[in-house]
Amino acid sequence: MTNDTNRDETTAAGAAPDAHIRRAEARDIPQLHKLLREVLEVHHRGRPDLFNTGVTKYTDDELASIVSNDETPVFGAFAADDATLYGYAFCVFERHADSHILTDVTTLYIDDICVDEAARGRHVGTALYRHVLDFARGAGCYNVTLNVWSCNPGAQAFYERMGLKPYKVGMEQIL
Structure with a gap:
């Protein structure tokens, strides 16, 4: 979905008085890595059997490709200096145009959302x-979706406060 929001910027209403939100850019990659590591560590603490520690989710090239792609918009909440990243939301447009069972709606999937511990x-x-x-x-999206790990009850409580409701549940049995 093409959108002219690369330059779109809004004040982060209700957030820190100096915060504003804009699309992330290549220059933000070092700070994105820092917050991505914070998320990874939360998941590692909750499920060390599934999540590694001390690694990076994406390479610099992968992040550059993600932030420059209108199909995978990344939004950052920045301080007034426009250099300090308080938090981010990685998103992905999803469609099921050729599905026999799912309706053809556009969904904005939130792949990852994080707020720096210092800005919580x-x-x-x-x-x-x-x-x-x-x-x-x-x-023109029909809905917004995301996944939350059950080992992260703080995130789940936040999403529920935002009005999200479960629409499917993933289950496992460890062997």
Whole structure:
């Protein structure tokens, strides 16, 4: 889905007074890596049998490709200096145009959302999520979806406060 939101910037309503939200750019990659590592460590602590530690989710080239692609918009909440990243939301447009069982709707899937530990409690996550909702509405999406690991009850509680409801549940049996 093509959208002219690369330059779109909004004030992060309710967030830190100096916060604003914009599309992430290649220059933000070092800070994106820092927050991606924070998320990985949360998941590693909760499920060390599944999540590695001390690694990076993406290479610099992969991140550059993601942030430059309109099909995978990444939004960042930045300080007034536009250099300090408070949090991010990685998104992916999903469609099931050729499915025999799923309707042909456009979904904005939130692949990853994180607020820096130092910025928590300042409503940065709320501002990011609301920005994603507004973006999805503007892009003609039917819904916004995400996955949350059960080992991260804080994230699940946040998403429930934002109004999300389970639409499918993943289950496992460890052998």
